[in-house]
Amino acid sequence: MEIKNLIAATYAPLKEDGSLNLGIIKEYGFFLKSNKVAGAFVNGSTGDFASLTPDERKLIIDAWAADKPSNFALINHVGDISLKTAKDLASHCADKVDAIATLSPFYFKPRSLQQLVDYCTEVAMCAPNLPFYYYHIPVLTGAHYSMEDFLELAENQIPNLAGIKFTNNDVLGFKHSKNFNNNKYNILYGVDEMFLSSLPYEATGWVGSTYNHLAPLYYKIKYAFENGNISLAAQLMDKSVQFIELLDGRGGFNGAGKSFMKILGIDCGPSRFPHKTFSNEELVEIKGALKKLGIMSYTNRL
Template sequence: MTIQQLQGLIAAPFTPMHKDGSLNLSLIPSYYEMLKVNRVNGAFICGSTGEGVSLTLKEKKAVAEAWAACTKSDNDFIVMPLLGGTCLADCKELALHAREIGLNAVSFTAPFYFKPANVEMLAQCCQEVASVVPDMPFYYYHIPVLTGVDFPMYDLLKAINGRIPNFAGIKYTHEDFMDFLSCIHFQNGKYDMLWGRDENMLPALSLGAKAAVGSTFNYAAPLYYNLIDAFNSGDLTKAQSLQQQSIDMIRLLGKYGGIATGKAYMKLIGLDCGEFRLPVKNMSADNFELFKKEVGQLEFSNFCSRNPVAANTI
């Protein structure tokens, strides 16, 4: 199996919900079209942004099937589900389902209740799940701020190298640039290292990152492509300014409650994905009006993603 290293921006989509908290799968084709218009190269579904840990096994399959249906004829758009991490049997079932419906790759994160005691145990978990889909690229999702599993990924690559043939790389959502660079250089760049911290894209580019997976690419993809272009052309002053715009936008996530604020940004580009499920706190109507004013002060309309099927509300 040839593993193709990914390029550019890959969005981590929100899972659309109705007002009653049920899945709104009918929105996914429009979601996909919006990402394509904004040059996004793929979707990392059912991850942190997609509330994968709050979805049932049946719901995860339904979301995957909806994305598979609308992207099946698009060979240039990658769809990769996060399988989970806590129940390995469920992860294996979801991996087999992803292969059955024609998705491009799968991803797995560390068990975060009964945590692996060391890197070798984490490698065994990866091997067990990856082995059921030996013909699919398998990525590990490193997000220690949520899993509490914080082994150096360089050590994981050493542990899995040569024993998991379909291990493609790592979605790296952490700030350890020393470890990230060592992973990029491991075995002369053998593994695909996908950057996962949107607010730190510029330093990741300077280390050699070629692809990134992020939630803010859903609603601000043009900003990041402009940042990448500025970096590639050697205009570091412009690249730094654009990264600061990203940081200013992301700061509002924290100010207005965290991850659910991302769905408020989606409303502003005309794609209402509903609310997050408990225990995530959603934004009140009053706070949404305050949020809109602050977003306007950022001149968000100058760099936000364009939605071809609905008018932006900013």
């Protein structure tokens, strides 16, 4: 199965007391699907996986698996600093999702690319019938390895290797990974503010936080590019960058983005430390600022 189009990196919905709000996930999935988002990347960085317990991560993916829309890809990120935990999370969802992914351990880090591939192999083998994606996000993991080299090692060691979630602004590295072995692997681009930069390199799938908020905008960027209107595509891409910079400047994008979901009709609740949770007054101010920038008309709708 090749995963294509926009995949939203989803938030972990919480109640005001900080416990999981699993009841909203069905509506969350419908909201994404109605905005032509093709799937969900669950329990990733946007989903604050590092601030969740393993049991909470299991409950979240169980809820998504039970209530996901039809024809909607479900990728579960199972990575952890503990290999044992990552393997347990992979085994748990082996019959529930469409694919799994893991990033590199990020406290005690692999000392070589071969160690990283070995880690991925053990996780992938806990769900051998599922496509496996390596989640490349070196700015957070410190695993600054060539993904072309990763694929060269991993293709002979991980039978269910499907591709990479490439969250790095190195578009040439993305290109080389995509072209590896005659485009054998599904390379999903993961830097939202560089969406337009991925299009000349024939990206077909993207995973990102802002697809929760701005899917119509990204489809307009793609349409403009494909029809040769590069100037319009660039102008629209500026809207994405302005959205990200504005929210990030209010105290960090993770907390702001999650809180902003309330404006769109999906209340994902508070954020866990260290991310900020925004008050209703702050959200009204953010909405007003986005309206002045002409961005609110491109947001997702219920």
